[in-house]
Amino acid sequence: MDFETFKEWFTMENIMTLINEYRSFGPLPGILLPMLEAFLPFLPLVIFVMANANAFGLWLGFLLSWIGACAGAVLVFLFFRKFGQRRILQFLHRHPKVEKLMNWIDQHGFGPIFLLLCFPFTPSALVNIVAGLSNVSIAQYMLAVFTGKMVMIFTISFVGYDLNALIKQPVRTIVVTLVIFILWYVGKRIEVRLNKSIKREHTGG
Numbered sequence: 001m002d003f004e005t006f007k008e009w010f011t012m013e014n015i016m017t018l019i020n021e022y023r024s025f026g027p028l029p030g031i032l033l034p035m036l037e038a039f040l041p042f043l044p045l046v047i048f049v050m051a052n053a054n055a056f057g058l059w060l061g062f063l064l065s066w067i068g069a070c071a072g073a074v075l076v077f078l079f080f081r082k083f084g085q086r087r088i089l090q091f092l093h094r095h096p097k098v099e100k101l102m103n104w105i106d107q108h109g110f111g112p113i114f115l116l117l118c119f120p121f122t123p124s125a126l127v128n129i130v131a132g133l134s135n136v137s138i139a140q141y142m143l144a145v146f147t148g149k150m151v152m153i154f155t156i157s158f159v160g161y162d163l164n165a166l167i168k169q170p171v172r173t174i175v176v177t178l179v180i181f182i183l184w185y186v187g188k189r190i191e192v193r194l195n196k197s198i199k200r201e202h203t204g205g
Contacts, residue, residue, distance in 0.1 A: 016055060019055040038069065045120060049156040053065075077129075113131055128145075
C-alpha cells in the first residue's frame with residue numbers, strides 16, 4: 001500500500017466501520033484516532049471527530065475526540081520540549097518560519113496558540129512542535145490546547161454528528177458546508193495575520 005492509497009482509505013465510511021468494529025474495546029478507538037493525528041498530521045482529524053460524534057453520540061463523541069486530540073498535542077509538545085535542544089533536532093531552530101513563530105509565541109504566550117488551535121485547518125502540528133521548542137510555560141500551553149481544541153472539536157462534532165440528516169436534508173448539508181468553509185477561511189486569515197505580525201516584529205517594522 002503506497003502513501004496515497006493509505007491516505008485515501010481514511011474516509012468517513014471506513015472510519016465509522018473501524019470504530020463500530022472495535023466498539024468492544026470501549027472508547028479506546030475514539031481516543032486513539034484523534035491522538036494519532038497529532039503525530040501524523042496528514043490524517044483527517046475532521047473525519048475522526050465527525051465519526052466519533054456519529055458512533056458515540058454528540059457529547060461522548062466530542063469528549064473522546066477532545067481527550068485524544070489534547071493528549072496527542074501534549075505528547076508532541078513534551079517530546080520537543082525534552083528533546084528539541086538535541087543536536088539531531090537543531091535544524092528545526094534554524095528554519096525561518098519556525099524561528100519566527102517561536103519568537104512570536106515567546107512574546108505572546110497563550111493568545112496565538114489558542115487562536116491557531118481553535119480552527120481545524122490551521123497547522124496545529126507545527127504549533128505543537130514550535131511551542132515545545134519555545135519558552136512558553138507548560139501551564140500556558142496546556143490551557144491554550146485544552147480550550148482551543150474544545151472550541152474546534154465541539155464545533156466539528158456539532159456540525160457533523162447527524163450524517164443521516166446531511167443526506168436527507170440538503171439545506172443542512174449546505175449549512176454544514178458553509179460552516180466548514182468559514183472555519184477554514186477564518187483559520188487561514190488568522191494564520192496569515194499572525195505570519196504578517198511575526199514578520200513585522202522580526203524586521204522591527
